[in-house]
Amino acid sequence: MTTCRIGIVGGGPGGLLTAWRLQQYLRVPCDITLLEASDRLGGKLQTLRFTHSPIPYEAGAAEFYDYSVTGEDPLKDLVLSLGLSISPMGGSAVLLDGQVLAHLDDIEAHCGSAVRVELEEFDRRSVDALGRHEFFEADLLQNQSLAQFPGSFARRLDQLQHPQARRFLETLIHSDLATEPGHTSVPYGLHNYLMNRPEYLRLYSIVGGNERLIEELVRRLDVRFRMQHRVSTIEAHPTGHYTVTATIPGPAGQTSASSFEFDYVVVALPNPLLRQLQFVGHGVADAVHRHQSHHAHPAHYLRMTLLFDRPFWRSVLPESYCMLDQFGGCCLYDESIRNPAADEGLLGWLLGGDAALELSERSDAELIQLALDSLPPALKFGASLFREGRVHRWISEVSALPGGWEVWSTDRRHQPTPQSAPGLFLVGDYLFDSTLNGVLDSADHVAGWIASLLESSCPSSRRPAITLQPQQEALS
Numbered sequence: 001m002t003t004c005r006i007g008i009v010g011g012g013p014g015g016l017l018t019a020w021r022l023q024q025y026l027r028v029p030c031d032i033t034l035l036e037a038s039d040r041l042g043g044k045l046q047t048l049r050f051t052h053s054p055i056p057y058e059a060g061a062a063e064f065y066d067y068s069v070t071g072e073d074p075l076k077d078l079v080l081s082l083g084l085s086i087s088p089m090g091g092s093a094v095l096l097d098g099q100v101l102a103h104l105d106d107i108e109a110h111c112g113s114a115v116r117v118e119l120e121e122f123d124r125r126s127v128d129a130l131g132r133h134e135f136f137e138a139d140l141l142q143n144q145s146l147a148q149f150p151g152s153f154a155r156r157l158d159q160l161q162h163p164q165a166r167r168f169l170e171t172l173i174h175s176d177l178a179t180e181p182g183h184t185s186v187p188y189g190l191h192n193y194l195m196n197r198p199e200y201l202r203l204y205s206i207v208g209g210n211e212r213l214i215e216e217l218v219r220r221l222d223v224r225f226r227m228q229h230r231v232s233t234i235e236a237h238p239t240g241h242y243t244v245t246a247t248i249p250g251p252a253g254q255t256s257a258s259s260f261e262f263d264y265v266v267v268a269l270p271n272p273l274l275r276q277l278q279f280v281g282h283g284v285a286d287a288v289h290r291h292q293s294h295h296a297h298p299a300h301y302l303r304m305t306l307l308f309d310r311p312f313w314r315s316v317l318p319e320s321y322c323m324l325d326q327f328g329g330c331c332l333y334d335e336s337i338r339n340p341a342a343d344e345g346l347l348g349w350l351l352g353g354d355a356a357l358e359l360s361e362r363s364d365a366e367l368i369q370l371a372l373d374s375l376p377p378a379l380k381f382g383a384s385l386f387r388e389g390r391v392h393r394w395i396s397e398v399s400a401l402p403g404g405w406e407v408w409s410t411d412r413r414h415q416p417t418p419q420s421a422p423g424l425f426l427v428g429d430y431l432f433d434s435t436l437n438g439v440l441d442s443a444d445h446v447a448g449w450i451a452s453l454l455e456s457s458c459p460s461s462r463r464p465a466i467t468l469q470p471q472q473e474a475l476s
Contacts, residue, residue, distance in 0.1 A: 004030040004454055007244050007262035008223075009231045009277075011036030012043020013439045014268030014427045016217050020078075021447030023222060028454045032223045033260060035246055037230040041218060044397060045436075047209030050307050052388045055342050056209045057305045057335050059392040062350065063089055064210070065195070065435050066202040070136040074444065075437045079206065082216040087338060089203040091321035094171055095332070098376040100316060101168070111164040118165045127197075130190045135200050153189030154181035167325070172196065174329030178299035178352035178434075179400035188401060191433070203320075205338060229258065234265060236281030236421035264450050268427040268443070271295045272396045284424065287417035294404045295430050298396035302356035304349040304371045306389045311336050311345030312382040326374040327355040344387070349374070357395060364391040399430035402438065414446050425450070 006022065008015045011034055019032055040046075044060035064086075067073040079086060093102040099110050108116040129149065149156070160166045170181065176192040177184060195201045206212050218225075229246035236242055242265045247255045267274070274292045279285040311334065321333045327349075335346035349371045351359065359367060368389035375382060403413070413431045416424065425446045432438030 004028060004264070005262045006030055006032045006264045006266070006450065007242070007260055008032065008034040008266045008268060009234070009244065010034075010043070010268035011038075011041040011225070011227075012268065013045055013214070013436055014043070014429070014443055015266070016041065016214060016221070017440050017443035018266050018268055018427050018447055019221050019223050020217055021444050022450065023220075025447050025451035026454065027451065030454070033226060033262070034223050035226045035229040035231055035244065035260070037228065039228055041225070041227075042211055042214040044394065045211050045214050046392075047211035048390070050388050050390070053307060053342070053344050055307070055336070055339050055344060055346060057346055057348065057390070058205075058210055059303065059305070059390070060394065061210060061436060062303075062331075062333055062335075062348065063203045063205050065437055066204050067136060067437060069198070069202055070132050070200060073437070075440045076204075078440070079213060082213070082220075084212055084216060085207040086204040087207050089205055089320040090198075091319040091323075093317065093319065093322040094168060095317075095322055095324045095376055096168060096171060097325065098378065100322075107168065111162075111168070115162045115164045115168070118160060118162050119168065122160065122165070122169065126190050126193055130187065130194055132200060135191060135194055149186035149190075151186065152182045153177075153184050153186050156186050156189060157181055169193070171323050171325045171329035175301075175323070175331040175350045175352040177400070178301055178356070178398050179297075180328075180353050183297065183299075183353075183400045185401055185405065207338075231277060232257075233278045233280060234267070234284075234424070236279075236284050236417075236424060238282075240423065242421075242423060262423075264423040264425070266425045266427055266446055266450075270397055271399065271428060271430045272298060274426075282420045284417050284421045287421075288426075291413075291416045291426065294408070295399065297399050297401035297404065297430075299398045299400035299434070300353060300356040300360070300396060301394035301398065302351040302360055302367070303392045303394070304351075304367050304389060305335065305392075306347050306349075306368065306371055307387045308345040308347065308382060309385040309387060310343060312385055313345070313347065313379050316376070316378050324349075324374065324376070327351045327359070327370075328353060330355070330374075345385075347371075356393075360393045360395050364389070367391050399434045402430050402432055402434045410445055411449075414442065414449070 008018055015034055019034055022032060046060040047056050048059045049056050066076055068076055093100050101107050101110055104116055157166050173192045228249055231244055231246045233245040242262045244260045246258055248258055250256055271292055274288060279288045320337050321331055324330050324332045331350040333348035335348045336342060372383045414425050427442045427446050429435060429438040432441050
């Protein structure tokens with residue numbers, strides 16, 4: 001029997017999770033090759049360390065979303081099945097005008113009773129519009145919700161009467177949206193607002209660094225990794241196979257080209273990077289262009305992480321994170337909570353949307369100074385304890401409107417041209433909810449699809465699928 005050849009373009013979470021699910025689902029012999037343009041795997045999951053201290057910090061995705069309070073959570077099951085321990089994260093405070101607002105009474109004391117009443121009404125209407133079932137099944141119900149709540153999320157906020165109420169809400173959700181309210185939909189805005197309610201969603205991180213998920217996946221994958229292979233062309237042939245061409249760096253700045261033949265190709269890249277690939281074959285380039293244009297709603301993150309002599313903020317900010325009314329609203333992480341044995345303190349600023357895009361042009365030194373200047377008055381003294389800072393820019397790496405203004409069927413999102421290139425698939429978080437959970441959903445759909453196609457064509461060659469049972473939840 002001929003061994004099926006599967007090529008995966010992209011070594012971020014999408015590509016690795018696709019390879020993992022294929023390895024679980026396939027019951028026919030297959031060779032899987034993963035092509036990654038850089039010299040590392042993991043994409044937006046990246047745990048690094050400082051020069052002055054070996055304390056780890058998250059340069060990319062800072063947390064995982066725990067949907068198990070609402071329904072099934074395949075990503076959390078996977079994390080636990082790999083033997084990884086998790087640490088819950090929580091934060092209830094918004095810092096507005098230097099004041100810590102953690103409860104409705106705090107809001108009333110600082111903003112007035114009218115603002116409290118309006119925020120309570122906004123919360124009630126949000127829960128009525130997107131209950132826990134609708135929240136969990138947001139992808140399936142997106143078009144229904146878009147019809148019920150047309151227009152942008154900004155229109156929803158325009159209904160607020162008190163500027164302080166709007167300012168509070170925008171500070172609360174701006175870094176989650178990673179865009180401005182006028183660039184996303186009402187359902188997606190409400191989804192990000194309701195994420196702050198623990199009965200809808202909780203957060204956690206992986207003990208030892210979130211990149212440990214990548215390390216454990218790679219250790220278990222039976223895949224040919226081709227690093228520093230930047231794919232330039234994907235050609236679909238009438239015979240049903242595909243040629244993938246990549247450029248490889250050589251000595252003295254020279255490059256060479258290498259080609260691979262596959263029966264199936266999965267492109268697991270951020271949507272903007274699709275424009276950098278040349279697709280060849282009848283109608284393929286046009287179909288991928290339509291896909292890319294439909295999902296072209298770029299959103300932006302900018303992360304600044306600062307190392308201090310000690311965690312001087314704990315008396316004011318005792319939780320894992322809070323929201324700060326700087327940079328249009330940003331998230332302030334106490335990353336040193338993840339490293340309780342360390343004496344030093346780590347604070348991380350996560351900026352989103354226009355502020356992230358505009359400030360990304362500044363130098364690292366300028367951005368670090370802006371972060372220090374943004375400390376609330378009660379914590380300004382901490383600037384003297386600063387030791388080292390790091391900046392990481394994630395521009396156009398996430399989606400402001402996953403699925404687009406009209407959400408296509410799940411199959412159409414993942415297979416751009418079923419007639420002329422039925423073996424070409426796309427995987428990405430922008431097709432679901434712009435989270436790591438969405439990446440796994442996308443990878444799972446494509447891997448299951450390919451496995452079923454192969455099994456139906458070779459029903460006599462079957463082997464048991466590999467499964468890992470979730471271990472008992474390990475909390476740290």
